[in-house]
Amino acid sequence: MRRAGAAVARPARSVGLGLAALALVVAAWEGYKLLAPDDGWLVGEVRLLPRTSDLAMPHVSDMLARLVEPVTGAAGAPALWVAVVQACAASLRVAAVGWVLGVGVGLVLAVLMQRVRLAERAALPFVVLSQTVPLIALAPLVKSWGSKLELGAFEWQGWMSVAVIASYLAFFPVAVGALRGLQSPDAIHRELLTSYGAGWWQALVHLHLPASVPYLLPALRLAAAAAVVGTVVAEVSTGLPGGVGRMILELANFASSDPAKPWAPIFGAIALGLVASGVVALLGAPLGRYRRAEVTA
Amino acid sequence: MRDTRRARWAATALGLTAALTLAGCAGDSEPEAGASESASGMTPVKLQLQWLTQAQFSGYYAALAEGFYADEGLDVEILPSGGDVVPQDALANGEVDYAVAWVPKVLGSIEQGADIVDVAQIFERSATLQVAFADSGIDSVEDLAGKKIGSWGYGNEWELFAGLNKAGVTDVEIVQQAFDMNAFLAGDIDAAQAMTYNEYAQLLEAENPETGELYQPEDFTVIDWNEEGTAMLQDAIWADQGRLADDEEYAETTVKFLKATIRGWAFARDNPQEAADHVTKAGSTLGTSHQLWMTNEVNKLIWPSTGGIGHIDEAAWDATVEMSLQTSNETGATIISEEPAEPAFTNEYVDRALAELEEEGVDVTGADFEPVDVTLEPGGA
Numbered sequence: 001m002r003r004a005g006a007a008v009a010r011p012a013r014s015v016g017l018g019l020a021a022l023a024l025v026v027a028a029w030e031g032y033k034l035l036a037p038d039d040g041w042l043v044g045e046v047r048l049l050p051r052t053s054d055l056a057m058p059h060v061s062d063m064l065a066r067l068v069e070p071v072t073g074a075a076g077a078p079a080l081w082v083a084v085v086q087a088c089a090a091s092l093r094v095a096a097v098g099w100v101l102g103v104g105v106g107l108v109l110a111v112l113m114q115r116v117r118l119a120e121r122a123a124l125p126f127v128v129l130s131q132t133v134p135l136i137a138l139a140p141l142v143k144s145w146g147s148k149l150e151l152g153a154f155e156w157q158g159w160m161s162v163a164v165i166a167s168y169l170a171f172f173p174v175a176v177g178a179l180r181g182l183q184s185p186d187a188i189h190r191e192l193l194t195s196y197g198a199g200w201w202q203a204l205v206h207l208h209l210p211a212s213v214p215y216l217l218p219a220l221r222l223a224a225a226a227a228v229v230g231t232v233v234a235e236v237s238t239g240l241p242g243g244v245g246r247m248i249l250e251l252a253n254f255a256s257s258d259p260a261k262p263w264a265p266i267f268g269a270i271a272l273g274l275v276a277s278g279v280v281a282l283l284g285a286p287l288g289r290y291r292r293a294e295v296t297a
Numbered sequence: 298m299r300d301t302r303r304a305r306w307a308a309t310a311l312g313l314t315a316a317l318t319l320a321g322c323a324g325d326s327e328p329e330a331g332a333s334e335s336a337s338g339m340t341p342v343k344l345q346l347q348w349l350t351q352a353q354f355s356g357y358y359a360a361l362a363e364g365f366y367a368d369e370g371l372d373v374e375i376l377p378s379g380g381d382v383v384p385q386d387a388l389a390n391g392e393v394d395y396a397v398a399w400v401p402k403v404l405g406s407i408e409q410g411a412d413i414v415d416v417a418q419i420f421e422r423s424a425t426l427q428v429a430f431a432d433s434g435i436d437s438v439e440d441l442a443g444k445k446i447g448s449w450g451y452g453n454e455w456e457l458f459a460g461l462n463k464a465g466v467t468d469v470e471i472v473q474q475a476f477d478m479n480a481f482l483a484g485d486i487d488a489a490q491a492m493t494y495n496e497y498a499q500l501l502e503a504e505n506p507e508t509g510e511l512y513q514p515e516d517f518t519v520i521d522w523n524e525e526g527t528a529m530l531q532d533a534i535w536a537d538q539g540r541l542a543d544d545e546e547y548a549e550t551t552v553k554f555l556k557a558t559i560r561g562w563a564f565a566r567d568n569p570q571e572a573a574d575h576v577t578k579a580g581s582t583l584g585t586s587h588q589l590w591m592t593n594e595v596n597k598l599i600w601p602s603t604g605g606i607g608h609i610d611e612a613a614w615d616a617t618v619e620m621s622l623q624t625s626n627e628t629g630a631t632i633i634s635e636e637p638a639e640p641a642f643t644n645e646y647v648d649r650a651l652a653e654l655e656e657e658g659v660d661v662t663g664a665d666f667e668p669v670d671v672t673l674e675p676g677g678a
Contacts, residue, residue, distance in 0.1 A: 073678035239379025255477030258676030
């Protein structure tokens with residue numbers, strides 16, 4: 001009974017804490033805007049603190065008010081927040097594909113590296129190295145390769161390039177996290193299974209995979225956030241229409257004439273990251289009983 | 298124990314439902330909807346633009362929406378660009394059939410080995426301005442000396458440097474400029490780069506804090522590279538040189554594509570509001586007045602057309618090549634180091650298209666073109 005009570009209280013508390021943190025950010029934004037000079041703070045030529053003008057930092061109330069106004073003056077234009085939510089949904093779909101792809105590749109890599117020591121030595125440096133390739137260099141390459149791919153009736157679509165780039169960012173935390181998790185059981189546990197005559201597969205299923213869960217769950221959440229970032233950046237980079245990344249680029253046009261407007265898709269992208277990571281947390285809930293291992297690890 | 302497990306499964310189900318619902322919502326705006334199965338007998342054509350969907354490309358979108366491409370038997374897919382897609386590279390790599398790009402930028406790519414050719418010079422005039430506040434004392438290129446000058450770089454800076462070189466101005470500070478005009482409005486940049494059809498309008502849509510009204514043209518001075526004599530050729534349609542030579546069908550498609558495109562631009566000239574609406578429908582988030590402003594300003598770059606829209610004026614071409622050879626930027630680099638071995642333009646296809654269109658009674662010069670009056674709304678709404 002105590003457990004059930006705690007399970008209810010915990011989400012309520014974390015929601016409360018989240019709201020408090022949000023209020024703190026709003027207060028910091030408005031407080032800085034109120035106290036700091038309009039032109040920011042310069043030491044010589046170097047700007048140490050940003051400007052606080054309405055152009056650079058619109059009031060929170062203005063940004064919220066802008067959300068409910070129509071996107072453009074065109075007849076029948078939806079409210080800005082509706083357009084942002086639509087763009088976010090389009091991005092989330094691509095990010096989800098990227099996440100699934102990235103998690104799959106990451107898990108396979110981790111199991112391979114755990115199984116074959118040589119693979120770990122050979123692959124791990126490249127896994128780390130892969131993350132140092134700047135996205136802006138990678139994006140046009142992926143797009144170019146994809147558009148030349150021909151497999152019968154299958155035709156490469158623009159969103160697939162974006163999903164591949166998202167998976168490129170998403171596989172890394174999974175590969176590294178899962179590898180640490182798979183390697184986490186103590187020698188004594190492995191020896192126990194060996195003494196039972198358990199093969200590699202049985203050891204993987206009964207010992208290594210359950211033991212990797214506490215490492216895997218945060219890695220999956222990180223991967224979700226990475227997939228969202230990858231999607232947003234790749235949308236900007238490859239010019240895929242419809243998503244929130246592209247919207248950030250498009251609305252940047254209005255930073256001078258409608259300063260509150262460009263902030264809307266930025267909030268959308270933040271919300272998208274939170275939603276993605278929240279959905280992954282929910283998906284991971286049934287694995288919760290394996291988290292006990294966290295205590296002994 | 299059982300209860301908590303059930304709660305966890307419920308949570309998972311909730312998560313899955315949320316994910317599926319969101320994915321379902323995304324269904325309407327399917328990104329892949331553009332690439333349809335080509336109808337029987339239609340020739341699929343991919344056109345790579347150099348920037349986002351906006352009225353700078355209104356002629357292509359009008360040709361698509363009005364069915365001019367379909368009338369020529371072409372199934373055209375227009376690909377907007379993003380931050381890192383270089384249209385001439387996409388064309389040279391065989392990813393697309395045609396590309397829209399500025400001439401000086403492509404001259405650099407051709408020297409690097411891109412085998413592509415200008416088959417139609419859509420914009421006759423340059424749209425690049427350098428804008429300063431009226432009270433800044435900057436009225437001419439000479440006045441830029443000692444000032445902080447904004448530029449986007451990435452090949453958009455060459456007219457500015459050609460102008461500076463011509464005027465003998467060397468002591469300037471080049472400041473990297475963002476997509477918005479905030480740095481200029483805040484005074485970090487003395488003279489900002491602006492396209493007549495986009496950034497200049499952004500200024501006129503912004504509120505002047507001193508008056509509480511929108512900025513007016515009188516609040517600014519403008520250096521127009523057309524008047525300074527350092528304008529370079531901008532939006533042109535590029536095709537694959539090798540395919541034109543070997544592939545009879547591609548050569549025929551090129552004429553058809555140019556015909557339909559020119560019809561599209563003539564439509565945008567005669568119906569600017571409809572053309573702007575076509576662009577907005579194609580997925581642009583620009584405001585209505587901003588979109589119309591852009592359509593109108595782009596029309597001014599084309600019409601009236603001296604030799605018929607798309608016909609490449611050899612003198613203007615040579616001037617652009619000459620400036621590309623001579624002009625050095627702040628690092629001392631030039632666009633190209635030697636004259637292109639073969640001329641990278643041909644009037645063969647556009648002249649055929651123009652002749653056929655004139656026979657069909659299409660006005661391809663727009664001699665009595667009059668721009669419309671556009672009232673910009675706050676924020677371009």
